[in-house]
Amino acid sequence: MEASRIAEVFGIQLKQLNIEKEEIQSDSLTEIASHAALQAAKSRPYRVVSEDAGFFVEALGGFPGPYSAYAFRTLGTAGILKLMRGERNRNASFMAALAYCQPGKHPVCFKGVVKGVVSRRPKGTNGFGFDPIFIPLKGDGRTFAEMSIEEKNVISHRAGAFRQFSRWFTSKRE
Amino acid sequence: MEASRIAEVFGIQLKQLNIEKEEIQSDSLTEIASHAALQAAKSRPYRVVSEDAGFFVEALGGFPGPYSAYAFRTLGTAGILKLMRGERNRNASFMAALAYCQPGKHPVCFKGVVKGVVSRRPKGTNGFGFDPIFIPLKGDGRTFAEMSIEEKNVISHRAGAFRQFSRWFTSKRE
Secondary structure (H helix, E strand, O other), rough: HHHHHHHHHHOOOOOOOOOOOOEEEEHHHHHHHHHHHHHOOOOOOOEEEEEEEEEEEEEHHHHHHHOOOHHHHHHHHHHHHHHHHOOOOOOEEEEEEEEOOOOOOOOEEEEEEEEEEEOOOOOOOOOOOOOHHHOOOOOOOOOOOHHOHHHHHHHHHHHHHHHHHHHHHHHHHH | OOHHHHHHHHHHHHOOOOOOOOOOOOOOHHHHHHHHHHHHHHOOOOOOOEEEEEEEEEHHHHOOEHHHHHHHHHHHHHHHHHHHHOOOEHHHHHHEEEEEEEEEEOEEEEEEEEEEOOOOOOOOOOOOOOOOHHHEOOOOOHHHHOOOHHHHHHHHHHHHHHHHHHHHHHHEEE
């Protein structure tokens, strides 16, 4: 899992909880992640981390945003490219929200964003979801799907959110 | 509200609860409505009815489905028509799921479906959401947005689900 590898760099061990995540509908990733972490930490003796990510296309009013997984399953990258036909503004971003929750406490949230553009056609086979049509600005023109996990982890939204969390968490412990 | 008017025909009075509905992410309207009803009936002395509806386009893998409100806000009817360009299969349906929940009990669910096609362009100003691009088969070729509320209530998915619920509810009482 991407997340564990990033967290490990900061000396944090994550373990996947074998429960169903309760995902609410909301335009806010932070709200979705917070709710899931709060629910998961309820009546469990664990400190929980929950993460939610989405692909936001500027010309599409932020679509598919928090519903990226569903949009990918139904429309795929082809659907997004079709919607982008004739659009001059190809700005898009991947965003991730991470919520940390200690049982009985309010969740604390962290965000990661990576800005880029929607490519003209899908490229690459790594990663998942809309990775093949997203070219990050902090890159060399390749899509997320053309990068190795190691390369993606340096700049990705998920990595950004986890990095912030890890820094906060380890500084709290010292 | 459409719902109260239909329920009243069956002698059922509905009152809008002034609370925020907890909507989960799911491909199943029944699951979304059940969860919301269960949450709303928790620690409240009311029998609760919750409803969820969506627009399902066959050629788009069911998209926008349970996320129709979000898809409408971001892509609009224009977005769906753009996605449908060149598609021969224009089959679509509106579906509604209604969950009834008595405090401390499991929710009971009812469904309503209305089949139709995606129109070539938006028509009509009544209704809301994707009504202007949906032509029900049980009609005269007009879109939902070209019908009056009274006409729509005879055939609509929402009306169908409420009608089923009302029949069940009143027969239970007798």
